[in-house]
Amino acid sequence: MAGFLSDLVQYRKLLMMIVVLGISGTHLIGFQMSVINYASPHIQKFINETWLERYGLVLSQETLTLLWSLVVSVFCVGGMVGCLCSGYLTAKYGKKKCLLFDDVVLITATLHIGFSRRARSFEMILIGRFLEGFSAGMNMNAHMQYAGEISPKKLRGFVNVTSSVFLALGKAVARVLGLRDLLGSEDTWNLLLSFPGVMALIQLLFLPFFPESPPYLLLQKGDKDGCLRAMKQLWGEANYHAEFDDLMKEKATKKGTKIMNVLEVLREPSVYPQLITVLLLLLSLQLCGLSAITFYTSEIFQTANLQESIIPYVSLGVAVSELISVIFCSSIIDHFGRRILLWGGYSLMALTLVLLETSLLLSDRFLWLPYCSVTLIFLFIIAYGMGPSGAVASVMTEIFTLTTRSSAFVICGIVIWLGLAFTGMIFPFAVMLLGPFCFLIFIAVLVVSAILIYLFLPETKGKSTFEITEEFKTCRFKKQRRQAVEENAAEEKTFCTKL
Numbered sequence: 455m456a457g458f459l460s461d462l463v464q465y466r467k468l469l470m471m472i473v474v475l476g477i478s479g480t481h482l483i484g485f486q487m488s489v490i491n492y493a494s495p496h497i498q499k500f501i502n503e504t505w506l507e508r509y510g511l512v513l514s515q516e517t518l519t520l521l522w523s524l525v526v527s528v529f530c531v532g533g534m535v536g537c538l539c540s541g542y543l544t545a546k547y548g549k550k551k552c553l554l555f556d557d558v559v560l561i562t563a564t565l566h567i568g569f570s571r572r573a574r575s576f577e578m579i580l581i582g583r584f585l586e587g588f589s590a591g592m593n594m595n596a597h598m599q600y601a602g603e604i605s606p607k608k609l610r611g612f613v614n615v616t617s618s619v620f621l622a623l624g625k626a627v628a629r630v631l632g633l634r635d636l637l638g639s640e641d642t643w644n645l646l647l648s649f650p651g652v653m654a655l656i657q658l659l660f661l662p663f664f665p666e667s668p669p670y671l672l673l674q675k676g677d678k679d680g681c682l683r684a685m686k687q688l689w690g691e692a693n694y695h696a697e698f699d700d701l702m703k704e705k706a707t708k709k710g711t712k713i714m715n716v717l718e719v720l721r722e723p724s725v726y727p728q729l730i731t732v733l734l735l736l737l738s739l740q741l742c743g744l745s746a747i748t749f750y751t752s753e754i755f756q757t758a759n760l761q762e763s764i765i766p767y768v769s770l771g772v773a774v775s776e777l778i779s780v781i782f783c784s785s786i787i788d789h790f791g792r793r794i795l796l797w798g799g800y801s802l803m804a805l806t807l808v809l810l811e812t813s814l815l816l817s818d819r820f821l822w823l824p825y826c827s828v829t830l831i832f833l834f835i836i837a838y839g840m841g842p843s844g845a846v847a848s849v850m851t852e853i854f855t856l857t858t859r860s861s862a863f864v865i866c867g868i869v870i871w872l873g874l875a876f877t878g879m880i881f882p883f884a885v886m887l888l889g890p891f892c893f894l895i896f897i898a899v900l901v902v903s904a905i906l907i908y909l910f911l912p913e914t915k916g917k918s919t920f921e922i923t924e925e926f927k928t929c930r931f932k933k934q935r936r937q938a939v940e941e942n943a944a945e946e947k948t949f950c951t952k953l
Contacts, residue, residue: 468688471604471664472613476620478557478657479597482650483590484624488773489646490526492632496643498522501576521576528580530875532587537867539588540595545674545713545860549600550666552592557658560589564651571644586650591871595863602851603667606689606697607918611787614848615780622780622839626773633766664688672701673856674713700918704855712857719861727926728853731911732866735846738800738903740873742842743807743896747834755828768828775832779839791915792845792852797908799841804900806834807893814890852914853922 501521505513513521543552563585570578598617605613627649632638637646665671665684672681681701685694719725755765787795810830817823854862884892912925 464690465606465609465688467664467690468604468606468609468613471688472601472616474657474660474664475553475597475601476616476623478553478560478650478653479593479620480617481620481624481627482560482653483594484621485628485650486529486586486590486624488625488628489632489649490529492628492638493643493647494522496640497525497576497579499640500571500643504574504576507574525576525579525583527875528584529587529590530871532584532589533591533594533874534587534868534871536588536591536593537595537864537871538591540592540867541716541860541864543592544596544599545715548666548670548674549596549603550661550664552596553600554658554661556589556593556596557654557661559585560593560654561651561658563589564648564654568644568648568651582647589654591867594870595860595867598847598851599859599863600667602848603669603856604684604688606694607700607916609788610852611792611848611915612784614851615784615787615844618839618844618847619777619780619784622773622777622843626770626777629766629770629773633770668694668697669701669704669856673705697918700920703918704920714858714861716861716864719858719865722858724927725854725858725862728858728923729862729865731853732850732862733869734903734906735796735842735849736866736869736873738899739842739846740870741896741899742800742803742838742903743834743893743900744838746892746896747831772831772835776835776839776843779836780844783840783844786840787844787848788915791913792849793907793911793913795841795845796849796911797904799837799845800900800904800907802837802841803834804897804904806830806837807897807900810834811890811893811897814893849911849914852917852919853926855919855923 498518502513502518505511540552543555547555563582566578566582566585570576570582598614601613601617602610630636631646631649637643637649665687666680668681668684668688671677671684682694682698685698689697714722719729755768783795810827813823813827813830817827850863850866851859884895888895912922914922917925
């Protein structure tokens with residue numbers, strides 16, 4: 455306990471910076487992805503009323519659905535564009551300047567949405583949602599990289615997981631503010647959607663008082679003194695020498711100061727093991743069954759005979775469970791490591807889905823099974839938060855050097871946004887065709903992912919980025935050497951046969 459309190463005092467400025475990064479970082483991404491469900495009926499009604507005022511006609515259901523789908527999907531389009539721009543902008547201007555620019559974009563977006571009712575223009579909502587998506591796409595990459603680069607080795611897992619903590623916090627805040635008793639009413643939905651602008655303004659005011667990331671200052675800008683000042687400001691005296699030596703080792707490599715673009719990263723064979731690892735983690739995260747759980751939550755609660763007025767608060771309890779479990783993950787990840795949280799979390803999630811599948815199929819035979827389903831939903835969310843939700847973010851940041859990190863995050867971001875769009879379009883049809891049996895797909899994905907992670911993912915706890923990169927190179931060298939030995943053995947066998 456004494457060591458924990460001393461760390462709080464020693465790294466108090468780092469903790470303050472984590473909060474400043476998070477309130478307008480992944481916190482708002484989680485908020486924006488969840489809050490749109492609460493504003494859905496009010497926005498559709500507003501679109502219909504606006505059309506009626508302009509043209510004297512009531513929109514057909516098909517046209518209204520199309521316009522609403524544009525409001526939802528334009529966020530993903532903006533996210534894709536922001537993600538594509540983030541690699542170049544973070545490499546050229548640094549994470550700090552990109553986040554400040556991002557705050558201006560987000561404030562502009564929320565002003566469009568906030569004044570859309572007064573202007574009687576649903577087009578302003580479309581513009582605002584696109585700008586919010588652009589902000590989210592850039593912010594996700596910049597926030598995660600920034601958090602990973604300002605953290606000392608002993609706290610790196612904790613700091614990396616904070617991006618997932620703030621993401622879960624955003625979902626919970628959206629469910630709280632989205633309640634009808636607060637901002638989820640027909641008269642206040644535009645204020646609900648304008649909440650991110652307030653958080654962006656706070657970051658815009660306070661982030662200039664914190665330094666740029668030390669690795670960026672040293673490796674990209676060649677500012678040794680600036681790097682040392684940043685480390686002292688964030689970590690205190692006598693806590694930065696080992697970290698600085700690791701950065702100097704990275705700088706001493708041939709490509710230590712040149713940040714590679716996306717095409718160069720895709721053409722660099724030495725980065726392939728890291729890229730394949732991250733793509734596996736991201737795909738498994740998107741296909742782990744979280745969307746199915748979210749889709750079935752209300753239906754399961756209704757089957758359990760919960761009152762309609764209580765269901766929103768129970769759903770809020772699900773979001774709070776995710777938040778608490780991710781916070782718990784941040785406190786144990788530097789003790790247990792990333793690898794065990796990943797394969798163990800996926801295994802526990804797979805077991806929970808097996809039990810949930812059984813509970814849903816037999817719910818008509820036993821009256822108490824729906825209540826078991828409710829409990830299993832909470833267990834699934836807790837397993838997700840304690841394992842993959844936090845550990846994936848940490849591994850993504852740790853396995854890439856500064857020279858490849860920005861472009862690698864662009865590639866990963868494209869996968870994330872394409873996955874969101876794909877699952878959003880395909881998943882409802884899968885549920886329609888398969889019903890509860892759709893969980894079998896996710897169970898298979900979870901089991902395969904757990905096995906692959908257990909067999910092939912190296913542990914990154916307590917290692918510098920340079921050491922992790924060298925470990926990936928060693929694994930690749932061992933594989934090539936084993937292939938060469940097998941080829942030589944085959945040649946010797948052929949030679950002996952000819953004799």
